[in-house]
Amino acid sequence: MTQVHPTRSLPGSASARARSEPHFNTRVIGSSDLRVYPLALSGNIFGWTADEQATTAILDAFAEGGGNFIDTADSYASGRSELMIGEWMRARRNRDDMVVATKVGKSRENPGMHAEAIKRSVTASLTRLGTSHIDLLYLHVDDESVDFDETLLAVDELIGEGKVRYFGGSDHTGNRLIQARIACGQMGVAPMVAIQSHYNLLHRQEFEIGLAHVATIQGLGIMPRFALASGFLSGKYRQRSDLALNSRGQEAAQYLRRRGIKVLNALDEVAHEHDASPATIALAWLLNKPGVVAPVVSASTATQVPELLAAARVQLTRHQSAELDRSSAY
Structure with a gap:
C-alpha cells in the first residue's frame, strides 16, 4: 500500500496554536492522519454567486474561527473556485494550516474516471490551487463505464507521486464501496478513507439505509453534503414568499411542506434551549x-460563518437528539 506522510504545520501557525488549545475540537478523517475542525467550508459558490471580495471575507472568517477544512471541486465555477481558494491561501501564507479537499470527474475538460482524465484533472487542480498536493481527493462521480481497477490504480499513482495524500468517494452506493475496497485489497493500493453523501435532517433514508453501515464497517470518514438542505434548515424559508429571497429559494421549495415545518419547529425548540440558531x-x-x-456547508456571507462553526461546540442531550430524530422520521 502506498505510504503517505503528514503535512507539516508551522510552529507559529494558526492550526498549530489552535491544536494546543484544550477546547479546539478536531476529528480525524477515517484511517488518515488528516485532523480537521468538524465543519468543511464548501467552495461551491466561490467564483459563482460569491465574488473575490465576498470569498475572501468568508474564508477569513472561517480561518479566524478555527476552521481548517476547505471543500471544492474542479467543476465549481469552471475551476474559478479552486483559483480563488489558491489565491487566498497564497495571500495569507496559510497552506500548511489548511486541509484542502477537491473533486475530479465532472469538469468539462476532463470528465469521467479514466486514468488520463483523473491525472490531467489533478494536475490542473494543483495549478489552480497553487499547491504541491491535494490532501483529500474525491471521485466526484461513480463512472461505471470505467473499470474500477483503472481508476484506483491512477489515484494510487498520484498518491505515490505525492500529488494526492488520501482519497474518497462522493457519489457511490454501498455496493460500489464494497467493490472498491475489495479491488484495493486485491491490487494492494491505497483504499478510500472518506465518503461524501447527501445527508441531512430532511434527507436521511438514502444514507441511513445501507450506505451508513458500509461506511462504518470500512471506517470511512463521513462528510454529509447539502447538510442544511439548500438553506431550508437555517429557518429562513417558512412561507412561500420567503422562497424569493435568494437564488437558492427554489431548491428549498421542495422542503416547505408539513414534514419540513415539523422539523423546523423541533429545531427552534432545541435552538432556544442552547441559545443557538x-x-x-x-x-x-x-x-x-x-x-x-x-458536514459540508457553504456560506453566502462572512456573517453566517460563526453560527456554522458553533455546531462543533454544541452538545445535544439524548432527549434533544431523539426529538430531532422523531420530527424528521421517514
Missing part, C-alpha cells in the same frame, strides 16, 4: 451521528 443545531445533529466527521 436552527442552522447550528441542524449541523450539531449530524455531528452526533456515528462516523460523521464534518
Whole structure:
C-alpha cells in the first residue's frame, strides 16, 4: 500500500496554536492522519454567486474561527473556485494550516474516471490551487463505464507521486464501496478513507439505509453534503414568499411542506434551549451521528460563518437528539 506522510504545520501557525488549545475540537478523517475542525467550508459558490471580495471575507472568517477544512471541486465555477481558494491561501501564507479537499470527474475538460482524465484533472487542480498536493481527493462521480481497477490504480499513482495524500468517494452506493475496497485489497493500493453523501435532517433514508453501515464497517470518514438542505434548515424559508429571497429559494421549495415545518419547529425548540440558531443545531445533529466527521456547508456571507462553526461546540442531550430524530422520521 502506498505510504503517505503528514503535512507539516508551522510552529507559529494558526492550526498549530489552535491544536494546543484544550477546547479546539478536531476529528480525524477515517484511517488518515488528516485532523480537521468538524465543519468543511464548501467552495461551491466561490467564483459563482460569491465574488473575490465576498470569498475572501468568508474564508477569513472561517480561518479566524478555527476552521481548517476547505471543500471544492474542479467543476465549481469552471475551476474559478479552486483559483480563488489558491489565491487566498497564497495571500495569507496559510497552506500548511489548511486541509484542502477537491473533486475530479465532472469538469468539462476532463470528465469521467479514466486514468488520463483523473491525472490531467489533478494536475490542473494543483495549478489552480497553487499547491504541491491535494490532501483529500474525491471521485466526484461513480463512472461505471470505467473499470474500477483503472481508476484506483491512477489515484494510487498520484498518491505515490505525492500529488494526492488520501482519497474518497462522493457519489457511490454501498455496493460500489464494497467493490472498491475489495479491488484495493486485491491490487494492494491505497483504499478510500472518506465518503461524501447527501445527508441531512430532511434527507436521511438514502444514507441511513445501507450506505451508513458500509461506511462504518470500512471506517470511512463521513462528510454529509447539502447538510442544511439548500438553506431550508437555517429557518429562513417558512412561507412561500420567503422562497424569493435568494437564488437558492427554489431548491428549498421542495422542503416547505408539513414534514419540513415539523422539523423546523423541533429545531427552534432545541435552538432556544442552547441559545443557538436552527442552522447550528441542524449541523450539531449530524455531528452526533456515528462516523460523521464534518458536514459540508457553504456560506453566502462572512456573517453566517460563526453560527456554522458553533455546531462543533454544541452538545445535544439524548432527549434533544431523539426529538430531532422523531420530527424528521421517514
